[in-house]
Amino acid sequence: MEKIYLDNNATTKMDHRVLEAMLPYFEKTYGNASSVHVFGRDAHVALDEAREKAAVLLRAKDTREIIFTSGGTESDNFAIKGIAWALKDKGNHIITSKIEHQAVLNPCQFLEKQGFKVTYLNVDKYGIVDLEELKKSITDKTILVSIMYANNEIGTIEPIKEIVKIAKEKGVLFHTDAVQVAGKIPLDVENMGIDLLSLSAHKFYGPKGVGVLYLRNGVKITPLHHGGHHERNLRAGTENMPSIVGLGKACEIALDEMEDSAKKVGALRDRLQKGIEKNVEFVRLNSHPSQRLYNTLNMSFEYLEGESIILNLDLEGIGVSTGSACTSGSLEPSHVLTALGLAPEVAHGSVRFSLSKYNTEEEIDKVIEVLPPIIKRLRSMSPLYADRMKKQK
Numbered sequence: 076m077e078k079i080y081l082d083n084n085a086t087t088k089m090d091h092r093v094l095e096a097m098l099p100y101f102e103k104t105y106g107n108a109s110s111v112h113v114f115g116r117d118a119h120v121a122l123d124e125a126r127e128k129a130a131v132l133l134r135a136k137d138t139r140e141i142i143f144t145s146g147g148t149e150s151d152n153f154a155i156k157g158i159a160w161a162l163k164d165k166g167n168h169i170i171t172s173k174i175e176h177q178a179v180l181n182p183c184q185f186l187e188k189q190g191f192k193v194t195y196l197n198v199d200k201y202g203i204v205d206l207e208e209l210k211k212s213i214t215d216k217t218i219l220v221s222i223m224y225a226n227n228e229i230g231t232i233e234p235i236k237e238i239v240k241i242a243k244e245k246g247v248l249f250h251t252d253a254v255q256v257a258g259k260i261p262l263d264v265e266n267m268g269i270d271l272l273s274l275s276a277h278k279f280y281g282p283k284g285v286g287v288l289y290l291r292n293g294v295k296i297t298p299l300h301h302g303g304h305h306e307r308n309l310r311a312g313t314e315n316m317p318s319i320v321g322l323g324k325a326c327e328i329a330l331d332e333m334e335d336s337a338k339k340v341g342a343l344r345d346r347l348q349k350g351i352e353k354n355v356e357f358v359r360l361n362s363h364p365s366q367r368l369y370n371t372l373n374m375s376f377e378y379l380e381g382e383s384i385i386l387n388l389d390l391e392g393i394g395v396s397t398g399s400a401c402t403s404g405s406l407e408p409s410h411v412l413t414a415l416g417l418a419p420e421v422a423h424g425s426v427r428f429s430l431s432k433y434n435t436e437e438e439i440d441k442v443i444e445v446l447p448p449i450i451k452r453l454r455s456m457s458p459l460y461a462d463r464m465k466k467q468k
Contacts, residue, residue, distance in 0.1 A: 076392040079438045083278075084227050084255060084371060084429035085396060089321075090280040096324040097282065100317040108314050109305065118316050125323030129287050132326040133272065134263040137292055142306045143319050146286040147254040149299070150273035151178040151221075153288050153310070154250045157296035158219045158271070159186050162248075166216035170247075172196040172204050173414040175223055178273075179252055180410075183221075192216070200415050201363035202231035209238065213245045224253040224272075228411045228427055229362040230371025232256070239268045248294065254278055254286075258329035259337070259368060270294050276318070280432075281325030285318035336432045341369035343430050343439050348372050350443030355450050357463075361412055361425055372428040375417065378460035379424045379453050387449045393442055396427050420459070 080088070100121065106114030108122045126138045135141060144150045159169065171183055173195045183193045194212045197205050204222055213220075220242045225232045235251060242249040250271035253262065258279025264272055272289040276282055290296060290309070302311030329336075351358060357377040376384060381397040388395055397409070408422035417425075428442075454460040 077438075077441070078392040078394070079434075079441060080394045081428045081430060081434070081438075081442070082394045082396045083431040084230075084427065086277045086283065087280045087431055088433055089277075089282060090325065090328055092328060093281055093321045093324045097317040097321040100320050104316075108316060109303065118314075121316060121320050122314055125319045125326075128323035128326040132257065132262065132330050133274075133287075133289055134265055135289055136265050139307060140264075140290055140292055142288045142290055142310055143314060143322075144286045144288050144310060145284055145315075146277070147176075147252065147273050147275035148178040150275070150286050150288040151176070151252055152182050153296070153299050154271040154273060154290075155179065155182040155219065155221055156186065156299060158248060158250070158294075159191055160297040161295045162218040163191075166214075166218040168192045168194070168214055168216040168218060170194045170196065170209065170212050170217060170220045172198060172222055174198055174202055174226055174228075174411045175221070176227055176252055176254070179221055179223065196222075198414055201366070202226055202229050202411070202415055203363065203366070204233055204238065206234065206237055206241065209241055213241070213247060217245065217247050219248050219250060221250040221252070224251045224256045225368050226411060227255050228409060229373045229415075230255075230368035230429075231363045232260075232366050232368065235269075236267055243268055255368060255371075258325065259333070259370065261333065264289055264291070271296075276322040276325050279325055279329050282318045282321040285315055285322045287322070332432070337369050340430050340432060340434070343434055343436065344370055344372050344428075346436065347428060347430075347439050347442060348374075350439070351446065354443065354447040359421070361415065361417070370430045372430075373425055374428075375412075375421050375425045376450055377421060377424055378457045378463060379450065381423060381425050383453055384424075384426050384446075384449060387453065388442075388446070391445050391449075393445065396429075397425055 104117050106118040108118040126141045129141045130138045187193050196208050222233055222238050224235055239249050248270045252273050254275045257274035270291045275286040298309050300311040305311050359375050361373040361375055385395055408419045412422035412425055
């Protein structure tokens with residue numbers, strides 16, 4: 076059976092060029108980058124090169140602003156907890172949104188138990204943060220605004236420039252979880268005035284278990300890890316050299332191929348959306364119609380459970396999800412979709428298709444062919460759908 080993978084917001088297939096770049100650092104250039112002998116120096120050269128590639132992707136002015144981590148979750152935790160603890164004498168108020176990833180929401184909830192105050196901003200029906208509420212929420216105790224660059228479930232891209240401007244006018248630091256946009260759209264932390272940014276390599280064809288926290292020079296932060304002097308004394312622990320090299324290569328490839336990937340994958344996403352809308356009734360788009368990631372399509376199939384659709388597609392060899400892989404198995408409706416104002420029963424019927432550069436037109440056409448009969452069959456067993464048909468008659 077042909078397998079079709081459309082869950083790339085959860086993780087991506089590693090680019091073979093990334094794997095090739097990593098392999099020597101498992102058995103040939105295996106030294107500890109902190110060692111002073113030739114083995115360590117060779118590893119340190121590779122570390123510096125990877126840091127440079129990450130800085131170029133983000134357009135950071137200084138490679139020392141790149142801190143390697145274990146991934147997006149650690150970077151988010153480092154940014155939020157680290158700033159909170161470093162600036163607790165200045166203030167105890169943090170602002171975020173209701174649709175953030177759990178890697179942001181859970182650290183914020185953790186800090187609330189330590190006496191910090193957190194404001195969770197509302198979003199509109201497309202998932203756009205309420206800028207007026209943001210302005211009103213900032214107080215003289217606010218030390219950090221953390222808003223994701225683009226949402227992992229629905230793909231909506233936030234007005235980051237406007238958000239940064241509001242924060243800067245009030246002298247408040249700004250962090251963005253850019254895990255879903257890094258490698259997909261151009262980023263310029265220096266020009267945009269971003270203070271902290273999180274990314275993870277496995278979201279753009281790199282290895283799992285490695286990421287970056289961009290930390291603007293001069294921003295005070297308290298480390299989460301304590302031990303050696305690694306990463307400018309900010310993140311103790313021997314560097315994961317194979318993965319860091321892989322991250323660097325993924326950054327390099329993404330920068331070179333970003334425009335072509337956007338055109339190709341965007342066309343496939345639009346083809347999928349049009350095919351579904353043409354062949355399936357009672358379906359709605361859960362996202363901004365245009366201000367969204369080119370690879371992401373989140374749709375609700377009314378009168379159905381998203382899990383049932385996913386399981387039936389899986390039987391056809393097609394991999395999709397209901398939203399964040401990190402909340403898979405939860406019986407609660409998506410916190411992102413409920414924040415958009417969707418009723419729980421509609422939110423439960425959501426499916427996220429997230430595409431990659433490896434997908435093809437043939438794969439998309441196969442999904443368009445297979446999905447409508449699945450929806451029809453499942454709805455034939457749905458009491459809610461039966462009631463709707465009776466009322467329609």
